[in-house]
Amino acid sequence: MHRVTIDASGMHYTPLNRRIREAVASGAETIEIMNVMGQRFIADGVRGDVTIIIHGVPGGDLGMFMSGPSCIVFGNCDHAPGNTMDSGRIIIHGSAGDAVAHSMRGGQVFVRDSIGYRGGIHMKQYRDKCPILVIGGEFRSFLGEYMAGGLILALRDNRRYPVRERGIGSGIHGGRIIMRGDLLNERCLGVGACQKPLSEEGYRMIVPLIEEFSSHFDADPDTLATDPYIEITPTSSRPFASKYTWE
Amino acid sequence: MSIGSVPVRFGISVDHSQCMLCGRCIENCPYDVFRIENDRIHVNSRKCVACHRCIAMCPRDAIHIRERPVDYRSHPLWTPEARESIYNQARTGKIILAGMGNAKPYPIIFDQLVLDACQVTNPSIDPLREPMELRTYIGKKPRKVEYVREGSDVSLTTELSPNLQIETPIMVGHMSYGAISLNAQKSIAMAVTEMGTYMGTGEGGLHPSLYPYQDHMIVQVASGRFGVDINYLERGAAIEIKIGQGAKPGIGGHLPGEKVCEDVSCTRMIPIGSDAISPAPHHDIYSIEDLKQLVRSLKEATEWKKPVFVKIAAVHNSAAIAAGIARSAADAVVIDGFRGGTGAAPRVFRDHVGIPIEAAVASVDAKLRSQGIRNEVSIIASGGIRESADVAKVIALGADAVYIGTAALVAMGCRVCGTCYRGLCPWGIATQRPDLVARLDPAVASRNVANLIHAWTLELSELMGAAGINSIESLRGNRDRLRGYLLDEATMRVLDVKPVGA
Numbered sequence: 001m002h003r004v005t006i007d008a009s010g011m012h013y014t015p016l017n018r019r020i021r022e023a024v025a026s027g028a029e030t031i032e033i034m035n036v037m038g039q040r041f042i043a044d045g046v047r048g049d050v051t052i053i054i055h056g057v058p059g060g061d062l063g064m065f066m067s068g069p070s071c072i073v074f075g076n077c078d079h080a081p082g083n084t085m086d087s088g089r090i091i092i093h094g095s096a097g098d099a100v101a102h103s104m105r106g107g108q109v110f111v112r113d114s115i116g117y118r119g120g121i122h123m124k125q126y127r128d129k130c131p132i133l134v135i136g137g138e139f140r141s142f143l144g145e146y147m148a149g150g151l152i153l154a155l156r157d158n159r160r161y162p163v164r165e166r167g168i169g170s171g172i173h174g175g176r177i178i179m180r181g182d183l184l185n186e187r188c189l190g191v192g193a194c195q196k197p198l199s200e201e202g203y204r205m206i207v208p209l210i211e212e213f214s215s216h217f218d219a220d221p222d223t224l225a226t227d228p229y230i231e232i233t234p235t236s237s238r239p240f241a242s243k244y245t246w247e
Numbered sequence: 248m249s250i251g252s253v254p255v256r257f258g259i260s261v262d263h264s265q266c267m268l269c270g271r272c273i274e275n276c277p278y279d280v281f282r283i284e285n286d287r288i289h290v291n292s293r294k295c296v297a298c299h300r301c302i303a304m305c306p307r308d309a310i311h312i313r314e315r316p317v318d319y320r321s322h323p324l325w326t327p328e329a330r331e332s333i334y335n336q337a338r339t340g341k342i343i344l345a346g347m348g349n350a351k352p353y354p355i356i357f358d359q360l361v362l363d364a365c366q367v368t369n370p371s372i373d374p375l376r377e378p379m380e381l382r383t384y385i386g387k388k389p390r391k392v393e394y395v396r397e398g399s400d401v402s403l404t405t406e407l408s409p410n411l412q413i414e415t416p417i418m419v420g421h422m423s424y425g426a427i428s429l430n431a432q433k434s435i436a437m438a439v440t441e442m443g444t445y446m447g448t449g450e451g452g453l454h455p456s457l458y459p460y461q462d463h464m465i466v467q468v469a470s471g472r473f474g475v476d477i478n479y480l481e482r483g484a485a486i487e488i489k490i491g492q493g494a495k496p497g498i499g500g501h502l503p504g505e506k507v508c509e510d511v512s513c514t515r516m517i518p519i520g521s522d523a524i525s526p527a528p529h530h531d532i533y534s535i536e537d538l539k540q541l542v543r544s545l546k547e548a549t550e551w552k553k554p555v556f557v558k559i560a561a562v563h564n565s566a567a568i569a570a571g572i573a574r575s576a577a578d579a580v581v582i583d584g585f586r587g588g589t590g591a592a593p594r595v596f597r598d599h600v601g602i603p604i605e606a607a608v609a610s611v612d613a614k615l616r617s618q619g620i621r622n623e624v625s626i627i628a629s630g631g632i633r634e635s636a637d638v639a640k641v642i643a644l645g646a647d648a649v650y651i652g653t654a655a656l657v658a659m660g661c662r663v664c665g666t667c668y669r670g671l672c673p674w675g676i677a678t679q680r681p682d683l684v685a686r687l688d689p690a691v692a693s694r695n696v697a698n699l700i701h702a703w704t705l706e707l708s709e710l711m712g713a714a715g716i717n718s719i720e721s722l723r724g725n726r727d728r729l730r731g732y733l734l735d736e737a738t739m740r741v742l743d744v745k746p747v748g749a
Contacts (some may be wrong), residue, residue: 017547040540045477060540061531065477065548082530083544086476102531103472105516121530122471126516146526148517173522189661238522240501243343246668247332247594 004028009035010054017044019239024048024069037056038078043069053054060097063090064170066107079116082157087129095137104131104150113157114138114218118145125149134213136239141165144232153209155224169193169232173239177232178206189232191238197235200227250334253326258316265309272301272310277671277683292316298664300673311389320603332594341720345594346677347665348494348631348653357637361747363728364713372712373613385646386410386578387553389726394480395453409554410454411465411485413648414443415704416719417638419556419696420583420629420650421467421487423449423504425523426590426667428588428658429456430687432677435655436460437693442700447487447650450500450525453479469543470499471525473515477548484579486545488539490529493587493604493630494592495596496560499525500667506670508679529653538577543632546576554578556675561585561607561630562600566614572624573615579625581650582607586631588653590677591668605644608638609742612645612724634699637705644723644742656700662746 004023008016016039023031028050035044036056043052045065053075053163054062063071070089073081079097082090087106098116101109104130105178121142131150137155143154147169153187156163156179163184170176170190183195198206207225214221251322260281261272262347266288272281278294281301301310319327328350332343336545370410372379387408394403419435426449433456439446440463447465448457452474457464466483468475500513502523512519514635532538542555558581559565565582585605589597608628615621628641629650638649657663660674667677675687707719716722730747731739739746 011696014551020548021550041544045480047477050644061544064544065480067477068348070346074689082529084472084475099531103475105472105476108414118530122526123305124472124517126518129516133544145530146524148524155258168562171526173524174518196592237520238504240524242341243502244593245335245339247335247343247665 002028002125003030004151005032007034008039013041017041024050033159040066101133103127106131108132108135108172110213112136114142118142120144120147120152122146122148123150125175134209136217142167142170143174144169144177148174150175152177156180163188171239172234173237174234176203178229180227180229182228192235193232194235195230195232198231204233210225250338253331253334254317255292256315257292257297258313259290259292259295260306260311261290265307267307269697271304271307274305275300275673291426296666297666298673299662302524323396342577342608342609343594344591344668345597346591346667347663348588351598356603357640359734361731362639362710365715367531367637369715372714372717374708374712376672376716377562379711381415381703381704381708382718383413384410385413385625385648389453409552411445411554413445416642416648417700417702418444418648419446420657421447421449422650422652423451424514425451425506425746427676428678428687429454429683430689431659432457433689434692435696436661437689438682438696439463441697445484450467450489454514455480469525471523472528473523478714480549485554487558488541489558492559493583493585494589496562496601497527497590498596499527506679511679524697535571542575542577556577556581558583561602561604565607566610570618573620577624579627581627581629582611604628604641604740608646609644613743632636635703638707640729642722643725643729650692655696658695659687707724
């Protein structure tokens with residue numbers, strides 16, 4: 001198994017990415033990057049079947065436009081990991097900032113802990129591509145805003161408080177947001193979003209995701225899968241259709 | 248009480264002494280204005296949008312269209328448009344959507360600027376005899392060039408940024424597949440390839456049938472990120488981040504689901520029939536620092552091989568915004584004036600938000616020069632460029648090159664009826680209906696667009712030659728070659744031009 005280790009201390013993101021690309025081109029199956037401290041754009045636009053293990057805290061836009069690789073982060077992430085990602089996987093052993101999985105069109109992002117504002121904003125799906133964002137902990141306002149496709153699964157590990165974030169699914173016109181817990185206070189829902197208890201079909205769909213989440217982060221899949229869940233979906237696939245009249 | 252019908256906008260009459268009942272008007276009108284009954288063409292004027300397809304196709308010139316044959320009582324304030332907007336909104340309670348560019352009769356600065364020519368003291372140049380340098384490079388220029396000399400050889404040590412080489416300072420701006428048809432995009436692509444210039448894809452992805460022309464295409468990344476993946480970014484000759492559009496500054500775009508057919512769905516990578524919603528902001532750009540991050544993420548993804556442009560709408564603070572863009576690692580700033588076209592925009596935005604391109608370009612150029620960073624970015628001007636004189640004037644005000652949009656569509660037959668939003672364009676341009684799209688033959692339409700660019704390029708060299716200028720670089724920002732004719736003093740100060748006679 002071809003493995004490459006890169007020490008990122010003091011390294012700018014451009015040479016770091018160059019090293020990653022060189023390693024991928026040389027056939028590396030695993031790239032381990034040590035001492036990552038805020039370097040942005042790691043694996044930006046990188047293609048290939050490779051596992052990139054990141055020790056430290058990557059900067060913004062981890063895996064942006066990425067097509068294929070898996071990134072495993074031992075640490076927290078800054079904003080927008082998985083931004084406009086095409087395919088591949090990001091597994092974060094920690095929390096992440098705002099706009100996680102922004103405009104993601106394929107692949108999967110697993111976050112062990114919590115994420116910031118606007119998670120999964122404008123995620124979209126097409127044919128065989130259905131992006132998935134799984135959040136172990138909490139999220140802030142505007143989760144799934146403008147969502148056009150894909151799936152957000154919020155496991156809300158702690159659930160000490162009811163959800164108080166606003167604008168959830170604001171402008172959603174495709175895809176679904178599934179979260180553990182009871183129905184939300186209606187004030188939390190954004191314009192164009194509606195909620196209902198998760199259907200049998202929904203449970204069947206999340207079970208493999210819960211199992212995968214548990215395998216990454218050592219959680220207990222059985223307790224996760226038996227709790228009540230709700231589902232937030234669009235009231236219409238044309239949320240703005242009735243806003244306009246023609247000249 | 249009901250508002251009732253408003254007067255017809257266009258009155259159609261058929262000269263039956265000329266009409267030979269060939270039925271071409273019926274076949275060609277997608278709005279169903281014409282029908283045949285008892286061996287006579289009958290019309291429903293209310294459906295007419297003045298696209299002129301029937302006029303163009305009638306072999307006997309038997310059709311006549313009059314604008315507002317029954318008008319309201321005239322009033323300088325309460326124009327027919329003002330009244331009709333009120334009737335519309337009183338009925339619907341909705342935002343009015345409209346097509347094409349700004350339809351208010353604001354004064355046109357271009358038409359109050361005149362160009363210079365040589366007489367006696369310095370000779371004009373005959374472009375037939377002398378070489379005229381119109382080639383332009385779009386992108387960052389180094390502040391200074393460092394080199395090493397080895398014997399008689401000189402080699403450059405300064406690392407140059409990638410630039411686009413254009414043979415004429417006229418490019419075709421971003422009109423997406425979805426807003427316009429594939430045949431329209433293909434026609435433009437063939438034309439720009441032939442002319443050695445570039446076109447924008449718009450935010451609609453890149454259809455595979457355009458791959459042969461990808462070296463002449465600037466791919467767009469807008470807030471909806473439709474059709475954007477690493478293959479798309481790598482195919483383009485350059486990448487453009489769309490922040491704003493002159494026709495609708497500050498708001499996003501909605502491609503209605505009914506226009507998302509199978510092929511559009513495939514290039515945008517969204518399901519058939521779903522609305523394609525581009526939010527107002529990019530949700531990963533909430534500040535000028537974030538913009539820098541998006542620019543760099545695109546460069547990083549394409550290994551710093553592609554120039555990245557940033558397009559903004561011309562608004563009050565364009566100059567300061569452009570200075571921020573120039574510091575973001577972007578290679579060009581595109582400024583889209585308030586006359587820029589669109590398939591659909593809220594009327595209130597199209598007509599009232601933004602500033603003219605002439606003032607925006609002049610102030611951006613002045614600001615960048617005053618900060619010593621004009622070399623950091625090229626300036627591309629767009630929005631209301633109608634002829635070669637506008638190109639010359641806007642370059643003299645500080646632009647490096649222009650994007651044309653509506654002019655290229657007009658070259659393909661568009662009559663500027665402004666009904667693009669109906670998706671029934673009888674010229675096969677702003678439509679996805681296969682029978683209408685088939686009316687536009689890329690072999691012919693590309694010739695028309697190439698001819699237009701060629702003709703403007705010839706005129707531009709003539710204008711430059713007359714002014715004693717043999718290189719476009721000597722025209723750029725050369726305000727001494729402009730004079731303001733009946734322009735107010737404050738505007739002339741912004742444009743940095745003198746009045747006629749001075």
